Amino acid sequence: MITSFRLIVALAVFLAPLLLSAQTARLSISLPDSSHRISRHIYGHFAEHLGRCIYGGFYVGEGNDTIPNTDGVRNDIIDALQELQIPNLRWPGGCFADTYQWKDGIGPKDERPEIVNRWWGGVTEDNSFGTHDFLNLCERLGAEPYLAANVGSGTVADLTDWVQYVNYQVKSPMSDLRIENGRAEPWNVKYWGVGNEMWGCGGNMIPEYYANLYRQYATFMTDWTNSDRLYRIASGANVADYHWTEVMMRDIPHNLLEGVALHSYSFVEWNDKGSASDFDEAQYFSTMQTALRMEELVEKHSAIMDKYDPARRVGLIVDEWGGWYQVEPGTNPGFLYQQNTMRDAMIAATTLNIFNNHSERVRMANLAQTVNVLQAVILTNGKDMILTPTYWIMHLYKAHQDADYLPIELDNLTYGFADEELPAISASASRDSTGTVHVTLANIALSETHTVSLAIDGVDLSRATGTILTSDRVQDHNTFDHPERIVPAAFTGMEDGDGGLQLTIPPFSAVVIEIPGS
CATH class of the missing domain: 2.60.40.1180 (Golgi alpha-mannosidase II)
Incomplete structure (x- = not known):
C-alpha cells in the first residue's frame, strides 16, 4: 500500500509539468x-467614397448647424481618430478611385459636376468633398495622406497633373491652379497607389500588362529632382495570387517601385458571408480561419519579394483588410454597412499581431474602412457616434507604432x-x-x-x-x-x-x- 502511494506521488510529480504545459x-x-521598427503605418486606415463613409460619415457639409464640424468634417470623428494616432489615411478608393476624376473635386463647390458612384449603390455625388477637403483633413489628423490614383480609366497626364497640383512648390500650371483655389503651400503627398485592384475593378488586367502600364505611370509621376519624395505602390495581389506578386517584383524596375499591395478580407464564405452580429460558432470559426490565413499570405508573398529584393527595400502594403459580412437589414446593399462585434476585435487583434511579427517586410496596412463601412472603427447615426470594438483594439495596440520589434x-x-x-x-x-x-x-x-x-x-x-x-x-x-x-x-x-x-x-x-x- 505504501509502495503504491509512493508510486502515485512520484507519477504526479513527474506528470505535473507536462499537465501544466498542456494547459x-x-x-x-x-x-x-x-532591431527593426514596427512602422506606425501598419496602423493605417481607409476612406473610400462608399456608402456613408465620406458623405454622412466624415463629411456632413459646411452648412450643418446640428453636428459640430470643421470645414464640414465632424469634430467628434477628428477627435476620435486623433486619439488613435492614425498614421495614414487612404482615399478616394478602392474601386471608386479608378473612375474618379480629381479635377471634378476642386474649385468652387457650387460649380463642381455631379457624378454617379457606379461601384457602390449607384448614388449621385456632388463632389463637394475633394482633394483640398481630404488633404486638409489629414493635416488636422496628423496623418499622412495616401492617394489612390486612377489608372483604370484615367491617363498618365491626369496623374502627373495631380502630383503637380498637390506637391509642386515652384511655379507651374497646376501649382498656380492650387493657389487660385486657396492653397498656397503644397501638401507634399508622399504615398501614392498607382491604380487599385487592377486584376478586378481596376480593369481586369493580367499582371504582365499591368506591370508595363505601371512602369509608364510611375516614370511620369516624378521629375529628376523629386523622385525620392514619392512612395509609389503597385496594385498588388488578390489574396493568394502569388503569380501576380512574382510579376510585379520581376518586371518592374525597383527604382520605380517602393511598395506592392495585397488585399485580403475575412468572412464566413465569399458567397454567403453571414450576419455581422447574429452568427454561430461554425461561422465564427470559419471567419477566424480566413483571418489567420493572413500569416500564410504574408509569408508566401514575402518569400517571393525576398527572391527579387533580398535587402527588403520594397514594402508589402496590405492596404485592404478586415471582416466582410452581409449588410445590416434594411440598408442599401451597395453601402456595405455592418455592425462590429467581439469577433471583429479578434480579427483586428490577430491581424495586427501578424503584421507586427512580419514588420521587416510589411510596411503599411489599411483597415477597411474607417467610418460606416465594413470593419469600421466608427459608426454614425445622425448626430450620434459610437466607437466599435475594433476601435478599441487599435487603441490598445497603438503603443507598437514606431517601436522596436x-x-x-x-x-x-x-x-x-x-x-x-x-x-x-x-x-x-x-x-x-x-x-x-x-x-x-x-x-x-x-x-x-x-x-x-x-x-x-x-x-x-x-x-x-x-x-x-x-x-x-x-x-x-x-x-x-x-x-x-x-x-x-x-x-x-x-x-x-x-x-x-x-x-x-x-x-x-x-x-x-x-x-x-x-
Whole structure:
C-alpha cells in the first residue's frame, strides 16, 4: 500500500509539468541588441467614397448647424481618430478611385459636376468633398495622406497633373491652379497607389500588362529632382495570387517601385458571408480561419519579394483588410454597412499581431474602412457616434507604432471546432523609445479561458500592468443606445509565476501588457 502511494506521488510529480504545459501557452520574448521598427503605418486606415463613409460619415457639409464640424468634417470623428494616432489615411478608393476624376473635386463647390458612384449603390455625388477637403483633413489628423490614383480609366497626364497640383512648390500650371483655389503651400503627398485592384475593378488586367502600364505611370509621376519624395505602390495581389506578386517584383524596375499591395478580407464564405452580429460558432470559426490565413499570405508573398529584393527595400502594403459580412437589414446593399462585434476585435487583434511579427517586410496596412463601412472603427447615426470594438483594439495596440520589434517564441494552445484546429493565442511585442515593453495577446477560443506564461529576460515583470478588451458574448457590440457596452478595462488576471507572469485570458479577449523601462 505504501509502495503504491509512493508510486502515485512520484507519477504526479513527474506528470505535473507536462499537465501544466498542456494547459498553458508559453510566451518567451527576447531583447535583441538591435532591431527593426514596427512602422506606425501598419496602423493605417481607409476612406473610400462608399456608402456613408465620406458623405454622412466624415463629411456632413459646411452648412450643418446640428453636428459640430470643421470645414464640414465632424469634430467628434477628428477627435476620435486623433486619439488613435492614425498614421495614414487612404482615399478616394478602392474601386471608386479608378473612375474618379480629381479635377471634378476642386474649385468652387457650387460649380463642381455631379457624378454617379457606379461601384457602390449607384448614388449621385456632388463632389463637394475633394482633394483640398481630404488633404486638409489629414493635416488636422496628423496623418499622412495616401492617394489612390486612377489608372483604370484615367491617363498618365491626369496623374502627373495631380502630383503637380498637390506637391509642386515652384511655379507651374497646376501649382498656380492650387493657389487660385486657396492653397498656397503644397501638401507634399508622399504615398501614392498607382491604380487599385487592377486584376478586378481596376480593369481586369493580367499582371504582365499591368506591370508595363505601371512602369509608364510611375516614370511620369516624378521629375529628376523629386523622385525620392514619392512612395509609389503597385496594385498588388488578390489574396493568394502569388503569380501576380512574382510579376510585379520581376518586371518592374525597383527604382520605380517602393511598395506592392495585397488585399485580403475575412468572412464566413465569399458567397454567403453571414450576419455581422447574429452568427454561430461554425461561422465564427470559419471567419477566424480566413483571418489567420493572413500569416500564410504574408509569408508566401514575402518569400517571393525576398527572391527579387533580398535587402527588403520594397514594402508589402496590405492596404485592404478586415471582416466582410452581409449588410445590416434594411440598408442599401451597395453601402456595405455592418455592425462590429467581439469577433471583429479578434480579427483586428490577430491581424495586427501578424503584421507586427512580419514588420521587416510589411510596411503599411489599411483597415477597411474607417467610418460606416465594413470593419469600421466608427459608426454614425445622425448626430450620434459610437466607437466599435475594433476601435478599441487599435487603441490598445497603438503603443507598437514606431517601436522596436521584439522577437517572440510561442508554445501555443489550440482552439478546435468539429475536426479542425486553430492556434488559440496570438501575440506580438515591442519596446518603445522610453524602454517600455508592450505585449499584445489575444485568445480567440470561444469558450476556453487560457493561461499564458510570459517570460522576458532582463525585464522586471513585477512592474507590469495590463488592459483588457472583453465581453460576455462574442456577438456583443456597441449600439447607439448602449455605446459603451464594450470598452477597455484594467486587466486583473495577472500573477507571479515560475520565472515570469501567469496571464489568465478569457475567451475571445485581447490584452495589452505594459512593463515600464528601468
